[in-house]
Amino acid sequence: MPELPDVEHARRCLERWLLHKTLARVAASKTRLLRGSSVAALESLQGRRIENVRRHGKWLLVAFDGRQGLALHLGMTGRLSLERSRDPVRWSRAQLETAEGTRVHFQDPRMFGRLAAGSLARLRHELGLDQLGPDVWDEPPSAKVLGSALAHRRRAVKDLLMDQTVLAGLGNIQATEALWKARIHPARRAASLRLDEVRALIAAIRWTLARTLKSMGTPGDTTAAPPGSKAVFRVYGRAGETCPRCRTRLETMRIGGRQSAFCPKCQQAWRKRRR
DNA sequence: AAGTCTGTTAGGAT
């Protein structure tokens, strides 16, 4: 699940569960710590109050008093959940417990997630937040800015959209959906996009992010679709089904090792750059 | 039921 909408949802959950609370206990068993961090650093957060919960791209950053921080990446299968007394929590790799007894689990079956604690300044450096591109939801680039980021790049546009140093937050699903919405073939060379196409792409990115975010509802809303439910997506994972726009049979191809669904009619590969 | 697929990213090869 964890692309921008999922991480933003997780952020809102954390805010609801932890904001202004005191962290009484933190434990990390099998979670991989970020290089340069340690369990001792995690434990030094105990007794501190949570001041805010921010997100940049797919990273979560929890700020504590004393300029300390906890950084979290959900990796490919990570999720945050509130412990309820009923069923046991599977794949819990780390636990955060407030003085009031609220217990938050970091569940991560595949263990691609990351956790780190330390001074906020040091974390920002270690995480390479300065290496990340602008957050695609909070600070979307203008067509001109994105256009120049794509110019002179030979890689497939989809591959670049998922490059976190260009734009922070998009993953395979959101990039697939946005390109379909913007009617751009995923394998197009990034440099071949015209300015009007870049403009359409930015609008399409907002469209898919807003749509996915909305489908997840607000934290605690049990009527919303469970995160990652396929129903929201128009083309992702739907190769062989028909295009919702033109009824053409959707196809899929591999780009940068990732499966990329597209509509062969709406998303033409051979539009060449107009000079 | 063995084989294939999977939402990420770091790091090494080309």
Place this chain on the structure above:
DNA sequence: TATCCTAACAGACT
């Protein structure tokens, strides 16, 4: 430098 590929891991699906 830019791009491409694979490993890290464990489960779901066909």
